[in-house]
Amino acid sequence: MMELVCPAGTPAALRAAVDAGAHAVYCGFADETNARNFPGLNFSRDEMAEGIAHAHARGAKVLVAINTFPRAGDQQIWHRAVNDAAGAGADAVILADIGLLAHAAERHPGLRLHLSVQAAAANPDAINLYAGAFGVRRVVLPRVLTVAEIAAINREVEVETEVFVFGGLCVMAEGRCSLSSYATGLSPNMNGVCSPASHVAYADTGAGPEARLGGFLIHRTPRGAPVPYPTLCKGCFRSGDQTGHIFEDPVSLDATQLIPALQKAGVRALKIEGRQRSRAYVAQVVRTFRAAVEAAERGAPMPEGLLSKLTEGQAATTGAYAKTWR
């Protein structure tokens, strides 16, 4: 069966994911070492150890995301995170930075390494480099590939591949995107925050809510319409005499129907986005996808449209997996 890799931003969400049938849970420490460094979220060292013990007792794995890029001179913060994850019994660490991969491979040779989507390794040459140089065992593929491209990659690599099947849809070259930095000075790559809440301001204009990021107007939503996240890549902008979503519509990924095709393409694991979401989201999405993965294993049809309420824009897309680009 394909492995279902599920998000947890808090210990409560980790327990919810395990109870709902997650094969593996990914989570991070409460600092800048992971790409969901949001207020009130993530794990202390003690919580991580307890979470791993809880998951292991129920047959689930825990993968610790340490997937931001260390600041020069402050590498010890990231080194300590790898060391502490290994000490807590993590089943793998999810890394993006080449220097950190080298450090982990040298200092923790028994620790399984996964390559984060933040490394944006989107072709066999890049993936084989990470596998050969650092012993990476699994690569999380960027959300910009078609199913056919994923199948082609899997034919040319030895390592496992993991793909996103649900949740927030990053459409940029992940780990390289500077949109958030441009607007706020903070990025998912270095600080673990895309469109940080500290720089978001909502106001009700009377006609409906409007959102600003770092002072930039991102969107003005008509009253009653679904409200998106205030990210630049999903913003509504004016260009010439046209107004619209220049980069991507505010929708979420839902690749449920593509699970059989992804399985056939040789994908080993399916990832659910949403460490910033609640335990209610985690429980519902994980339960639904566990049923879908089991159905795929039996060759049964995929369940349909159960999660639209939880998606950004309350609308879903299959993203690049079956995408016609503008």
Next chain:
Amino acid sequence: MSSLPLPPAGPLNLVLTRLMARIAARHPAILRRLGPYAGARVLIDVIDAPALLLMEPALRRLTLHRRGRAPMADAGVRGRLSAFLAMLHGTEDGDALFFSGDLEISGDTAAVLALRNALDDAELDLTEEIAAAGGPAGTP
């Protein structure tokens, strides 16, 4: 519910603050998770209730305020009572309630986010907390 007369705020505020102190004592991780946002004053506007609630986590204080006489706050959350209870009890996702417009945010977004995440992790059962705060052992 909004048509009901507002009971005297003084005694109610004592009960609410006692409840807040009790929750803070039983769930210390809430304040730890709030970190620098524990000092934020968050105004909760339950639109189908007759009054506003001001939550001050660092002071372990929860107080009622009349509509039209809203106190100063760093952030605000607005929605129906059912939305707040569903989020608090882990049956509805806060972001999904935000997407659908059932919850609206104003002011310090990071403070609201921190509070939402801290409360979600606490897995509160409000009935249990009220019973605990009201019983003989109802001191923090």
